[in-house]
Amino acid sequence: MKILKVLTLRGPNYWSIRLHKLVVMRLDLEELADKPSNLIPGFYEGLCQVLPSLEEHFCSPGYRGGFLSRVQEGTMMGHIIEHVALELQTLAGMSVGFGRTRETSENGVYQVVFEYLDEHAGRYAGRAAVRLCRNIVDTGTYPQAELEQDLEDLKQLWNNAALGPSTDTIVKEAEARKIPWLPLSARATIQLGYGIHQQRIQATLTQNSNILAVELACDKEGTKQILKDAGVPVPQGTVIHYLDELEEAIDYVGGYPIVLKPLDGNHGRGITININDWQQAQAAYDDASTASKSHSVIVERFYEGRDHRVLVVNGKVIAVAERVPAHVVGDGYSTINQLIEKTNSDPNRGEGHDNVLTKIEVDRTSWHLLDAQGYTLETILPKGQICYLRATANLSTGGIAVDRTDDIHPENVWLFSRVAKTIGLDIAGIDVVTPDISQPLRDVGGVIVEVNAAPGFRMHVSPSQGLARNVAAPVLDMLFPPNQPARVPIVAITGTNGKTTTTRLIAHIYKQTGLTVGYTTTDGIYIDEHLVEKGDTTGPQSAQTILKDPTVEIAVLETARGGILRSGLAFDSCDVGVILNVAADHLGIGDIDTVEQLAHLKSVVAESVGETGYAILNADDPLVANMAQRVRSHVAYFSMNPANPIVQAHVKEGGFAAVYESGYLSIIKGDWTLRIERAINLPITMGGKAMFAIANALAASLAVYSQGMTIEQIRQALVSFEPSASQTPGRMNLFNLFKYHVLIDYAHNPHSYQALGGFVGNWDSGIKIGVVGGPGDRRDEDFVTLGKLSAQIFDRIIVKEDDDTRGRGRAEAAELICQGIRQENANCRYEMILNEAQAIDTALSEAPQGSLVVILPESVSRAINLIEARRKFMENGYQQIKAEEEFSVTSTV
Secondary structure (H helix, E strand, C coil): EEEEEEEEECCCCCCCCCCEEEEEEEEECHHHCCCCHCCCCCCCHHHHHHHHHHHHHCCCCCCHHHHHHHHHHCCHHHHHHHHHHHHHHHCCCCCCEEEEEECCCCEEEEEEECCCHHHHHHHHHHHHHHHHHHHHHHHCCCHHHHHHHHHHHHHHHHHHHHCCCCHHHHHHHHHCCCCCCCCCCCCCCCCEEEEECEEEEEEECCEEEEEEHHHHHHHHHHHHHHHHHHCCCCEEEEECHHHHHHHHHHHHHCCCEEEECCCCCCCCCCCCCEEEEEHHHHHHHHHHHHHHHCCCEEEEEEEEEEEEEEEEECCEEEEEEEECCCCCEEECCCCCCHHCCCCCCCCCEECCCCCCCCCCCHHHHHHHHHHHCCCCCCCCCCCCCCEEECCCCCCCHEEEEEEEHCCCCHHHHHHHHHHHHHHCCCCEEEEEECCCCCCHHHHHEEEEEEECCCCCHHHHCCCCCCCCCCCCHHHHHCCCCCCCCCCCCCCECCCCHHHHHHHHHHHHHHHHCCCCEECCCCCCECCCCEEECCCCCCHHHHHHHHHHHHCCCEEEEECCCCHHHHHHCCCCCCCEEEEEECCCCCEECCEEEHHHHHHHHHHHHHCCCEEEEEEEEECHHHHHHHHHHCCCCCEEEEEECCHHHHHHHHCCCEEEEEEECCCCCEEEEEEEEEEEEHHHHHHHHHCCCCCHHHHHHHHHHHHHHHHCHHHHHHHHHHCCCCCCCCCCCCCCCCEEECCCCCEECCCCHHHHHHHHHHHHHHHHCCCCEEECCCCCCCCCHHHHHHHHHHHHHHHHHCCCCCCCCCCCCCCCCHHHHHHHHHHHHCEEEEEEEEHHHHHHHHHHHCCCCCCCEEEECCCCHHHHHHHHHHHHHHHHHHHHHHHHHHHHHHHHH
């Protein structure tokens, strides 16, 4: 078996609209192409032995063990690898279940599709599944050591990719609210929402977190002083910088017991509490100084009581957790060391912050505590006896959390809210030591020890005891208050032809509202008419550039087939999905071999429209009109025929549509016909001659009308939209070269040639000269068809070829086009000039008076430059002739 290609999908896609994270592996079964599993000796038995958990896969039979019964009866290896890839991920802690396997038109080659949670782990699982199955085919088994290594590698990949507990909590709450999120490329920053409505977080810091407040919270002594000045109970303490200041500081805070901690530490590092003698104090000073960036150490009075963390969000107390230091509880027969191992075997415990709890590690602090309690690691604790292994209660050092949210006294609620506002944090974690959180701090001698920016959420979300608290909800409430959207309107446009023009037209209409429009086209990424990036930018990465931009208020996204196929859509849903047409183009690429498969691929845009949005469908194209059966949104149709039965039935049922009637572009709704403008008055229609441009304008008008734009706004925009080389480069750009006209258009497939032919046929003077060609990755029959169509459209043809032949031999594509010309019209005048620039120059030089030269270029910019240079030359010539004529008249007089 051989893996030919692996794609990672990240949005709504050809295989699933609902499941966005899919691996697509193109697999050649090679010698196994005609061998189902029941014909491979020992394969079923080997697979059951290596992965007995596959018994849980129902598969198409729909019952436990259904998949294995398929293997025993006989199924193809691609299908088996799909299930193995899913099972390997599941065994590594990533629960996934969706898969599809389909044979391609190439014998023995399959598309194996399966779900993933982390894309690196998903791709690894695919390779490991092929390796595992290959091994069982060859040897009847797969070494246990290799399977364990595969699972360990997958676990490591998952751990590396997983969001931190706090970030994950916020992201899951966002998903529950259908707020989109995107990871940004720096500093573990997450974007919530799109465009101008986005909010950014980094763990539990938000873009609204006050930098002065964050820096103050990092300055523990400064925080304490600010709170002390505000009348808040805080520990008596001071800051020292050298060991020889320690003794005086101890006296200042009132003697032992004391606490030593770094001035600028975190996660409990370098903190020692309940110090009762000079030897302990010296050792604790070294720990605190080492953990402090400034080597400054806080000396505080130690206060008896229980350690609590109070979470305050947007000035409101949200949750309270009592933190209990790392400890073990005796059972009467196990040593402390055995109890630690048993505690750490809890699957909820992991390294650092990866799990709900953290494993207990024995270090110097633990040895001191053991000594103080009279224990060693070999001590057998009596049943129920507690042995503390950490002085601080941080979860990151193995502590546990007990929810106390319902126990807090109302006066303490008021105090903690005031503390967060005094420091200035939108999200604050307040560390409190008090004997009883249900009593006012002042009554029981409680103190506020620290105020933390970016507090961890896991102790509240997954407490060891008590109720779990949804602490992410108030964060989302703060970032996205009621009636504040998280998204910008998204209009996605796809189809075989007309995408770029329609995208630019929709963007132009929206600009009339004064909003900042971001749009992507085959020419580049634009924001508010500024070119952000030049090139073909119709894929998901370019779309995300728009959605990540904090100035964008409307996103208009040209969406090409290639991006959908390779990565899926860049967004989970859109407000408007426009499907212009579906015709034969790019067939045979990416295992899209039929026009019906191409329609299915493009329908991803329509199916991704949200329930309240609109799918804008071409009622004149059966493949597009049929997409209405698959969408979950509203539907609106456009048609060049007002009598189209689909449109008529739709309007009778209460829908609306855009039609071309009596020379007008109109919206019909109920019994009303709302006329926008006569087609001949719209520059994009070339005086009403370009019928396909009228269809594009109908689609654009309908898209914006569905979103509340008025007829007058639409009319003004259509009238002012010029199909120029600057506005729509390569899309019906007409140039007047004095003695003849030149038209540039990016037609490159049979459907677009036919549409262009309609315009050329309406051109009422002179001969028509075509400079034609096509991208080299099309099928042979497509080039022959282009030749036939060229012979129907033009009086004279110059066949050129793209600079990039896309894998074909030089002149191969051109020869096929010439073959089509001859088949259609043996008397047609044609010639082959492979170099595009030379072909254009020849056409321009030899064009007779009153003719129309139509150029279908690979490089639009090069063609435009050649024409502009020619026009300038001809203009200078005409000016010289005119000057000579005027001179001649003057001389005669």
